[in-house]
Amino acid sequence: MISYLSRIRVNFFLIRTSILNRRLSTIDINDEDYSLSTIMTDNVQVQEGKANIRLPEGAVFYNPAQVFNRDLSVACLRLASKYHHENECKKIKKNDPNATCISFDQLSAGVRQENGLKIAEALSATGLRSIRYAREIPGIDTIYANDIDAGAVESIKQNIELNDVKNLVQASHDDAMNLLYSHRKIDDQFHVVDLDPYGTPAQFLDGAVQCIKKNGVLCITATDMASLCGNNPHSCYSKYGSIPLHQPFCHEFALRMILYTLHMQAARYDRIIEPLLCMSIDFYVRLFVRIGYGSAKAQSQLGDIATVYNCVYCTSFFFQPYGQASLDERGNAKFKYAHGPPVGTNCSHCASNLRVGGPIWLGPLFDPSFLNELITSIEQAPEDSYAYRDRMLSMLYVVKEELPNPLYFDNAKLARVMHTHIPQNKLIKSALLNAGYRVSTSHARQDSIKTNAPHHIIWDIMRAFAEQSSTKRAATERLNTDSPYYRLLTKPSTIQVDFTEHPEWESEARKNKLIRFMGNPHARWGPLGKAVTKKRRSNDDTDSIQNKKQTKSDEDLSTEENL
Template sequence: MLKIISSIKIESSNLKYCLYAFRFYTVTFKKDMESKPEVPNITNNEQTITEGRATITTLGNVFYNPVQEFNRDLSISVINVFSKERSNSPKLEFGIKNENGIRILEALSATGLRSIRYAKEICGIKEIVANDISKIAVAAMRNNIKDNRVDELVTASENDAVMLMYEHRLKEKQFDVIDLDPYGCPSRFLDAAVQAVSDGGLLLVTATDMAVLAGNSPETCYSKYGAISLRTKCCYEMALRILLQCIESHANRYGRYIEPVLSLSADFYIRVFVKIYSGAHKCKFSTSKLSMVYQCNGCETFTLSPLGTVKTSDNKQVKFKLPTGPPLNSQCEHCQHSHLLGGPIWSAPIHDPNFVQKVITETPEHLNTARRIQGVLNVVYEELIDCPLYFVLERLSGILHVTTPPMMEFRSAILNAGYQVSFSHSRKTSIKTDAPAKVIWDILRCWEQRHPLSDRRRSEQGAGNNILAVKSEKEYSFDSHPNANPPSRRDGFVRFQENPLPYWGPGTRSTTMVGDVKMEKSKRNQGKRKRESAE
């Protein structure tokens, strides 16, 4: 390099600048070579894992979360039911290729465990594509597929998940089932996913960014999901409904719409199972399935305002109309506080009871979490499907500063008043009911008459005392109602999530992705501002 430069005739005034440039590029090249990460030694960090009927070996830092076994077991149960509905074959077998069976894409496969389990534990499968963008993950996947002898059913794919789904938009290439289980927010995959699912196909979506969905960052929730989240005690169900409206909005752009068959809040994530259909006319009903949510700043009472209404005339002609509004006054009718506005959320049913009943009946007994699946789905089956969101009993009592009524007595009071009530699977002390909020507060006013507030509490200013200042319109009975104790509770099912296990939480993002260099850069930049300010 020096000989080349010296052989070139350069004016003396520019020579020093050329030498400076040469020195700069050589130093930069040296640093780049020194900072280039070495190829990880994937043989030093091996782990053998057995789950269900699959045994795999993880290599390097390929992502695996043992807490998600419930997620994988439930997915197997749901897809089994779907496969039996979808297939034309009278008899379906496990682990054997069925030419009339379903095609499945696991877009973010990592170890390949889920796809291998699908191949071994789901009947009526034609093909499974296990995809990941990481070379290390795909290498491990291929070995695991071979070791589990499912080569005929499972194909490993090294591709960007979004591009792969876009390549399967044509009808003859679409998948019957697409499983999206990303780390964090799934919204960047949805546009491609809703196009790559066949008509009537099943889309499975997981979201683990619960802080965003639960109202900690409403502006971030809007940028990711197209909806404003609220900090409310029914945030888990609201998170499900925000995700469902996000999937619906992506599907509507292509003349498609969704029908949720099962929606779950479990552990640290939410998981929805929806069928995707095509039909431009049906998409017109979407506005009537979405609502804005008004939540009182004081008593936290919520009111839903639909984005659209559907009217059917005497001659059965359907008309789509805009709702009149606003649906409530500027001040809450119960406590005179102002309102917050959130949404839009999916306000139509989030489960299909008939489908849920099939999953309960046909859940394989060999699954490690079969007992929990049976318990949770029995609660889901009992949920009131036309009553979006729920109250939380201890929060209602806390607003009024009264002692919390026993759950069975409170449920009995609602039933004795002629209304329906159920639990929500997402909260142990939830009150899901078709009773108006006024009735709920009247019942608590009657409870306060039996368990009066102290003089000190009576003298305080706040939403609770504003509610108690109004007399209940009638007396409500807390006598035991025969339907107050639901079958799932009476029969001793494992209805709600168990205590946290080791490795609790969504885990850490896999470091085997293409962004390994980015991860190294992130480590180098930690504390950079403090170091610069100290200098």
């Protein structure tokens, strides 16, 4: 275990705690005895990245499981700052061709850059994220570290002093909605809005899309995965206007539901969403989305929205787009009604009932050029820049190789449907490649099969696999001829399945022996309770009860991980 952890290079990452009236102690995050409760005691100081944060009395603010989220955010916004700086230089040179502009690499973090990035962290808690941005990203003008809780704002102010970033970070005591809505005028808008709420970000999206400058970046975290993964479809619908599906692909489905919601919020203000990087990580999802302007383009994104029909037995999925929209040669949006339905009243593979889910976003989850540049920038950064450098790179390599086709099958689920043992990834991927289709894994699930093959090809392959494993004959002899399993087993195949190992079945990341999916660094890795200062907690017992319910709900999700 120790060697495994040292391999992922988190062993240098220490959380130093100085507890008042006790001797200074240092806690190693790799220590098996390390307990999250240790850092939930009063007056604790935490070192993360280049920030040194003092947690307020009685707070439940700091979760080491979110370090990866903040590392990834620093890396992405560093790139956003670089793009912004290069655009500013272009503007300067356009006005004065003889003007000089220093390169982004010559800028220093911690130094205010006039006309640099203006960032809003709407739900800042201790200010940790804002302070990391200030100390680790060059080219920043101002950061608003906002929180509605007076105790949290006091903590932000203390931490700004402690980290000597008064020149960049401004503490703000306001309702996040007020902050966002009061910055809608073009001159007041932000280049970056970061939403990292406890639970759902849905209620903040309307304000966020209105206060972002053209081509600004919206960063969103959602931790309400129990709801997004289908434990409470009605609750998810009330937040996102979309029905989740409780299937192995639920984590990617969650990303696509949030993007649908964001598209709807943005399109009503003629704004376009351009996903730069959207990932399912541990117990939450994190999205980085560029917000563009333009009514015709916003309308044309209608073509990326679809309802999903999902088989209750074999998990096959069928998309019903809402229309076909595109831009004509003059840049006007053209609309054509979609044809449908994409499937009959029952599954076309096993004749089982179909559930209806969505709407979801069918478009891309990441921008390949942004992703390539992000990987390069992390690789070129000093090794101690990010605590989770290797984990970030390994996940980003999986994302890079991911096919754009929405959703995926899962090996274990395919095996359960066909009553076989779990097929090796190598076999299924080779069979798909030998049939002339493309295949990849999804970063959201280790045993996933993402392919551009029609689903009947998947079932042809699984039928051939069942034949090999001798379950087919035994099963067909005793099965009810009206069962979905019997129908899947006895359907005529459309291809000659070839399981010969294909040279391209293995991804580049796997060939290069990158650890693509890492386990949790230690026990009790997951969401904590909502951040509440001692003062506020004592005044709000009702809220506390709701927090416990939500935490319980999120914990319940861990039991769903084996879907």
